[in-house]
Amino acid sequence: MGESLHTVTALPTERQPGCPFDPPTELIDARQHGPISGYTHPGGKPGWMITGYDLVRSVLADPRFSSRKELMNVVDFELPPAPPGEFLLMDDPQHRRYRKPLMGRFTVRRMRLLTERIEQITTDCLDAMERTGPPADLVTAFAKPIPTIVICELLGVPYQDRGSFQEQIDTFMGGASSDEELIAAYTATQEYLAKLVAAKRANPTDDVLSELTDSDLTDEELKGISLVLLAAGFDTTANMLSLGTFALLQNPAQLAALRADPALTDGAVEELLRYLSVAKTFMRTALEDVELGGQTIKAGTTVVLSYHTANRDPERFTDPHVLDIRRQDTGGHLAFSHGIHQCLGQQLARVEMRVAFRALVDRFPTLRLAVPAEEVGLRPETADIYGVKSLPVTWGEES
Amino acid sequence: MSSTPLRVDRARCIGAGMCALTAPEVFDQDPEDGLVLLLHTEPPTAHRAAARMAAGVCPSGAITLA
Ligand code: HEM
Ligand code: SF4
Numbered sequence: 001m002g003e004s005l006h007t008v009t010a011l012p013t014e015r016q017p018g019c020p021f022d023p024p025t026e027l028i029d030a031r032q033h034g035p036i037s038g039y040t041h042p043g044g045k046p047g048w049m050i051t052g053y054d055l056v057r058s059v060l061a062d063p064r065f066s067s068r069k070e071l072m073n074v075v076d077f078e079l080p081p082a083p084p085g086e087f088l089l090m091d092d093p094q095h096r097r098y099r100k101p102l103m104g105r106f107t108v109r110r111m112r113l114l115t116e117r118i119e120q121i122t123t124d125c126l127d128a129m130e131r132t133g134p135p136a137d138l139v140t141a142f143a144k145p146i147p148t149i150v151i152c153e154l155l156g157v158p159y160q161d162r163g164s165f166q167e168q169i170d171t172f173m174g175g176a177s178s179d180e181e182l183i184a185a186y187t188a189t190q191e192y193l194a195k196l197v198a199a200k201r202a203n204p205t206d207d208v209l210s211e212l213t214d215s216d217l218t219d220e221e222l223k224g225i226s227l228v229l230l231a232a233g234f235d236t237t238a239n240m241l242s243l244g245t246f247a248l249l250q251n252p253a254q255l256a257a258l259r260a261d262p263a264l265t266d267g268a269v270e271e272l273l274r275y276l277s278v279a280k281t282f283m284r285t286a287l288e289d290v291e292l293g294g295q296t297i298k299a300g301t302t303v304v305l306s307y308h309t310a311n312r313d314p315e316r317f318t319d320p321h322v323l324d325i326r327r328q329d330t331g332g333h334l335a336f337s338h339g340i341h342q343c344l345g346q347q348l349a350r351v352e353m354r355v356a357f358r359a360l361v362d363r364f365p366t367l368r369l370a371v372p373a374e375e376v377g378l379r380p381e382t383a384d385i386y387g388v389k390s391l392p393v394t395w396g397e398e399s
Numbered sequence: 400m401s402s403t404p405l406r407v408d409r410a411r412c413i414g415a416g417m418c419a420l421t422a423p424e425v426f427d428q429d430p431e432d433g434l435v436l437l438l439h440t441e442p443p444t445a446h447r448a449a450a451r452m453a454a455g456v457c458p459s460g461a462i463t464l465a
Contacts, residue, residue: 061460096413103414103433108423110430331421332456342415342458350420 005295006033008049009040013380020378020388021247021276022321027051027309036293039304043075048295048303053313053334055293056305060339065284065303066091067341072283073302085217085224088232092340098225101215102344105208111347114150118352121149122359130363135370138391143242144170146356147234150348154233155226156200156207165192173235173385189230190223197222233345236279237352239379239387244272244357246376246391249369251323258325259361268325269353273335275323277308278386282337307334308386370394404441404464405450409434411461418457422449426462435461 012024022028027049030037035052050056059065069089070081082089087098104110129141136142148166157165171185196209197219204210208229212222248255248268258268281304286297297303311333312320318329336343343349360367369376370392377389405425414433418426424446427436442450454462 061458099413100432104429104431105433106416107414107428107430107433108416108419109428331452336415338458340413340459342413342417344415347416347420 005038006030007038010042011381013382015378015381018374020373020376021243021250021323023277023280023306023308023312024381027306028312031309031313034293036295041074041302041304045074045076045302047074047301048292048297049306050293050303051306051309051313052293053310053316056307056310056334057332057338059284059292059303059305060334060337060341062290062339063092064287064290066287067095067282067284071285071287071300071302073285073300074283083220083224085221085226086228087225088228088341095340098217098221099340099344101212101217102208102225105211106344106347108347111351114348115351115355117153118146118150118355119359121146122356126359126363134394134396135392136394138245138393139238139242139388140390142356142360143238143245143391146241147237147352150237150352151230151234154207154348155196155209155229156205157196161192165189168192169230169234173231190227193223193226193230194219197226229345232343233348235385235387237349239278239385240272240276240349240353241356242391243276243278243387244353245360245367245393246369246388247272247276247323248357248361249367249393250373254323254325255361258357259365262358264325265354265358266350267327267330269350269357270330270333271323271325271327272353272357274311274317274330274333276386277311277333277335279335279337279384280308280381280386281306282341307337310334364395366395366397367393368395405437405439405454406463407435407437408461408463411459413459413461415458418453418462421453421456422446425450426453 008026008030011026016025030049031051035055037049039047039049041047050059067089068091070079072079085098087095125142125145129136152162168185168189172182172189200210201213204213209226258264283302283304285302286299288299290297314320336346376391379387379389412435414428416428418435419428425439425442427438429436451464454464
């Protein structure tokens with residue numbers, strides 16, 4: 001091999017100041033050198049960092065790369081396999097066994113039927129925000145409650161349990177201040193879901209979880225599935241809504257265009273998904289030696305796939321670092337991944353985002369940040385899902 | 400003009416719905432199991448570009464233009 005291999009040493013814990021929406025400079029640089037770079041996992045194990053769109057996509061479509069948790073070769077102790085039902089970290093045929101009974105419940109058609117209900121939930125949130133503000137924290141007033149209520153209704157969490165359940169999942173998805181707190185919230189959520197599964201089996205109601213009790217899945221497996229739906233569906237959507245609003249406020253011409261023309265809403269959602277890629281990176285482990293972009297990935301080695309950098313690949317997207325809601329080339333973006341693990345809830349997420357962004361821009365024509373942009377608190381790059389910690393906004397006459 | 404018959408492989412399909420989203424005139428999803436349903440094996444010209452795009456974005460390679 002003539003070319004020298006570019007190596008990504010350590011990833012920064014923060015993004016470049018002033019560029020809250022762009023992947024870290026180290027990864028953008030890596031892409032410039034080539035689609036694949038050498039990389040050492042934070043746990044010390046040697047691996048690869050893949051930043052090129054075509055190469056990320058080809059790994060995701062390649063059954064020689066595994067999602068199994070116990071095969072992730074990143075730390076010097078062995079990881080346990082994913083618990084029953086947690087199919088995000090399994091390969092086929094186990095993965096398909098769990099995904100299959102869910103697929104009919106997340107179709108484009110079925111998710112569109114939820115539009116009216118999601119509009120109602122959104123209206124309620126915006127009414128409350130208008131009553132108590134300005135100002136408001138867009139995260140707690142808007143971005144979190146909408147996907148939380150949607151997921152609670154999907155799982156059939158009874159109304160009286162929602163408050164405490166919401167607090168638990170909030171703590172274990174990014175709000176925890178200590179490890180003990182995190183473990184406590186995680187355990188509480190697990191226990192709650194176990195109780196919920198038992199309750200649905202005894203008294204089925206009109207929700208996805210109850211429907212699933214009518215299958216050969218065990219209670220343990222149903223608990224795992226519920227946890228995946230929760231973990232995958234709540235924080236991602238919430239961060240898309242809050243970071244997406246931040247991005248629109250920082251791109252006033254785009255925001256004005258969106259506000260003026262409802263027909264741009266669907267395209268704006270796809271472009272925000274691409275541009276922000278809040279589910280930044282996932283990993284796969286080679287099951288055999290694989291030739292990839294001129295390198296040999298040895299069996300057992302784990303590669304990091306940077307969905308956020310791949311979605312800014314200049315060979316795939318024109319002016320990739322520009323937010324352009326009229327862009328024609330967003331189709332095929334990797335914000336929901338590709339291959340057999342491509343997001344099961346994407347059609348639901350699309351409906352949520354289309355409804356929520358539309359309603360927000362219509363309701364508050366003068367929406368703006370209530371603090372200077374540099375003061376908006378961002379999640380560290382080490383968080384699984386990227387986003388803002390809070391987003392202080394205001395509206396009405398300038399004071 | 401040569402027509403390109405479409406094929407779908409329901410054993411590969413993962414019910415992601417990209418086809419039904421991209422080319423609703425050509426693809427739907429089974430309401431029971433979420434798997435792809437082909438509405439036209441030889442879509443009218445007006446929908447052919449969309450069908451081709453759907454084949455391109457299908458995450459599981461379940462759609463082929465033979
Ligand atoms: C904008 C919001 C969302 C984003 C950005 C997102 C992103 C993703 C990504 C990138 C993956 C694949 C991970 C991989 O490649 O291994 C995934 C998988 C998944 N997502 Fe989403 N997601 C979102 C919303 C949702 C919602 C609302 C739900 C359900 C209620 C959901 C449920 C799932 C499930 C169950 C999986 C696992 C699929 C499998 O392994 O077959 N997601 N999501
Ligand atoms: S896009 Fe592909 S995987 Fe998704 S429903 Fe259609 S055929 Fe199935």
